[in-house]
Amino acid sequence: MQFGIFSVGDVTTDPTTGRTPSEHERIKAQVEIAKKAEEVGLDVVAVGQHHNPPFVASSPTTTMAYIAAQTERIILSTATTLITTTDPVRIAEDYGTLQHLTDGRMDLMLGRGNTGPVYPWFGKDIREGINLAVENYALLHRLWREDVVDWQGRFRTPLQSFTATPRPLDGVPPFVWHGSIRSPEVAEQAAYYGDGFFSNHIFWPASHTRQMVALYRRRFEHYGHGTADQAIVGLGGQFFMRRNSQDAVAEFRRYFDNAPVYGHGPSLEDFAAQTPLTVGSPQEVLERTLAFREYVGDYQRQLFLIDHAGLPLKTVLEQLDLLGELLPDLRAGFAEGRPAHVPDAPTHASLVAAANGPHDTTLHAVDDVTGTTDRDEVLA
Amino acid sequence: MTSLVVVSAGLSNPSSTRLLADRLATATVETFGELDVTHVELRGLAHQLTDQLLTGFPAPEPAAAEQAVREADGLIVVTPVFSASYSGLFKTFFDVLETGALDGTPVLLAATAGTAWHSLVIEHALRPLFAYLHAVTVPTGVFAATSDFAGTDLGSRVLRAAGELAVLMGKTGGSSGVVAERRHVDTDLAAATPFEQLLRQAGAPSSARTDPTV
Numbered sequence: 001m002q003f004g005i006f007s008v009g010d011v012t013t014d015p016t017t018g019r020t021p022s023e024h025e026r027i028k029a030q031v032e033i034a035k036k037a038e039e040v041g042l043d044v045v046a047v048g049q050h051h052n053p054p055f056v057a058s059s060p061t062t063t064m065a066y067i068a069a070q071t072e073r074i075i076l077s078t079a080t081t082l083i084t085t086t087d088p089v090r091i092a093e094d095y096g097t098l099q100h101l102t103d104g105r106m107d108l109m110l111g112r113g114n115t116g117p118v119y120p121w122f123g124k125d126i127r128e129g130i131n132l133a134v135e136n137y138a139l140l141h142r143l144w145r146e147d148v149v150d151w152q153g154r155f156r157t158p159l160q161s162f163t164a165t166p167r168p169l170d171g172v173p174p175f176v177w178h179g180s181i182r183s184p185e186v187a188e189q190a191a192y193y194g195d196g197f198f199s200n201h202i203f204w205p206a207s208h209t210r211q212m213v214a215l216y217r218r219r220f221e222h223y224g225h226g227t228a229d230q231a232i233v234g235l236g237g238q239f240f241m242r243r244n245s246q247d248a249v250a251e252f253r254r255y256f257d258n259a260p261v262y263g264h265g266p267s268l269e270d271f272a273a274q275t276p277l278t279v280g281s282p283q284e285v286l287e288r289t290l291a292f293r294e295y296v297g298d299y300q301r302q303l304f305l306i307d308h309a310g311l312p313l314k315t316v317l318e319q320l321d322l323l324g325e326l327l328p329d330l331r332a333g334f335a336e337g338r339p340a341h342v343p344d345a346p347t348h349a350s351l352v353a354a355a356n357g358p359h360d361t362t363l364h365a366v367d368d369v370t371g372t373t374d375r376d377e378v379l380a
Numbered sequence: 381m382t383s384l385v386v387v388s389a390g391l392s393n394p395s396s397t398r399l400l401a402d403r404l405a406t407a408t409v410e411t412f413g414e415l416d417v418t419h420v421e422l423r424g425l426a427h428q429l430t431d432q433l434l435t436g437f438p439a440p441e442p443a444a445a446e447q448a449v450r451e452a453d454g455l456i457v458v459t460p461v462f463s464a465s466y467s468g469l470f471k472t473f474f475d476v477l478e479t480g481a482l483d484g485t486p487v488l489l490a491a492t493a494g495t496a497w498h499s500l501v502i503e504h505a506l507r508p509l510f511a512y513l514h515a516v517t518v519p520t521g522v523f524a525a526t527s528d529f530a531g532t533d534l535g536s537r538v539l540r541a542a543g544e545l546a547v548l549m550g551k552t553g554g555s556s557g558v559v560a561e562r563r564h565v566d567t568d569l570a571a572a573t574p575f576e577q578l579l580r581q582a583g584a585p586s587s588a589r590t591d592p593t594v
Contacts, residue, residue, distance in 0.1 A: 204436070204437045
């Protein structure tokens with residue numbers, strides 16, 4: 001079981017002080033938060049991709065590479081990579097490069113995005129959102145698995161004799177998660193490919209997440225990737241902790257009441273009852289989180305949203321300290337009663353092992369005239 | 381059992397909007413026969429509907445109301461007229477319904493207002509909304525100004541609209557006496573109304589002239 005954090009990378013005014021951080025501060029804060037996440041023992045840190053204010057996260061692989069250079073163990077991921085408006089060829093290249101630079105210490109989660117105008121800004125039509133996700137991923141999937149691709153689709157220029165470079169590290173493409181708040185088509189897509197399915201979880205009631213994950217598990221088995229309880233499931237989560245429950249509620253309420261997503265709407269108490277948000281003591285967060293299993297089954301990855309709504313960096317780092325203290329209990333709790341045939345989340349190492357070891361898949365250019373490669377000449 | 385859901389958006393209590401909703405529901409049950417009737421009073425859901433606008437998901441109470449509407453065999457919707465149109469609360473409820481929730485659902489449109497100046501609100505505001513939602517609207521809408529509650533022909537319009545809704549909801553056993561008969565001058569020429577009857581009608585309440593059940 002992996003534990004980690006995900007962030008959308010928003011620049012939001014702290015409602016308790018009226019102070020708004022600069023983009024520079026927020027970009028640097030993402031790095032501090034990631035380093036702290038590794039320090040407290042977390043397994044994954046995921047960054048977002050947005051193309052409009054108030055978000056600073058427009059270039060996830062740049063941020064991921066920078067974080068990777070300053071960490072040793074934590075897995076870099078995304079929440080999410082926009083498969084709709086980003087050219088799948090660029091995704092193959094950017095994340096393919098990142099895979100080499102990080103020695104496989106990365107994966108990615110695909111999503112459709114949350115802002116309508118991003119589609120036209122990138123020359124796409126939001127009404128084609130699902131179709132874009134389906135077609136673009138079908139191409140990305142081939143680019144990482146076939147050395148030379150001939151391809152034609154509705155949404156981008158056709159490709160003839162195209163090779164996406166670099167080829168995947170050790171011959172194993174990065175693991176892909178498909179993230180969704182409420183689109184059953186995304187669960188179906190993840191199941192079809194045998195990829196991971198990540199339910200956002202935090203913005204909708206548990207009853208909805210239960211249905212989405214059940215659909216994914218059922219279809220994962222249908223497509224022959226294993227039994228339903230072996231499907232690769234990730235969940236979002238959201239908490240604010242203080243040692244004393246009342247302190248957590250008192251401190252977080254003003255952030256909650258003014259939060260960009262749900263602020264000025266339901267009360268903190270109603271929202272906490274209707275969604276997985278937990279505001280309270282570490283013990284309360286532990287119990288609530290362990291109970292997620294009751295409606296999605298044993299799963300593979302739990303990511304928490306803790307860096308949002310204008311919370312100052314100092315507070316976010318304190319939340320990470322508390323989460324670090326809770327980790328042994330979370331790991332023990334999730335290990336309890338977990339059947340042996342339920343797999344862990346795939347990592348580069350496990351994927352290489354499953355492929356019977358590493359293979360160098362570098363494609364050497366062929367000389368048009370002699371039909372030989374550079375390597376042949378060197379070897380000769 | 382066939383289900384009828386009555387959505388009313390009145391804000392006061394007692395409410396003339398609810399009063400009209402009840403009359404329409406009663407008339408529909410009387411015409412159709414046994415019906416499972418659910419009332420959705422939007423006033424009590426106002427806060428939670430606003431929350432749903434912001435969060436994107438319904439709290440349990442509006443979720444139950446939205447499910448009832450989604451599964452209804454027929455709908456009666458009644459709004460007060462605010463600023464020359466349906467009320468914001470009324471619109472909010474239909475804004476948060478899932479796309480396709482009303483596809484093909486028979487809907488009786490009704491509205492209340494302080495004066496008769498707003499009497500076309502059903503045609504210029506409600507009917508386009510429900511056309512957009514792909515509902516099947518009952519041809520007769522029922523508009524009631526305050527003065528209609530002291531008039532004599534509200535009852536006949538309620539009956540006519542309820543009859544049309546009942547037929548759209550699948551009332552069997554013929555529609556005669558439920559939906560107004562098609563009229564043509566040939567009919568009047570073939571069987572002219574005796575003058576004694578015209579004389580009686582001239583002195584009778586207006587509902588006697590137009591009530592299709594008479």
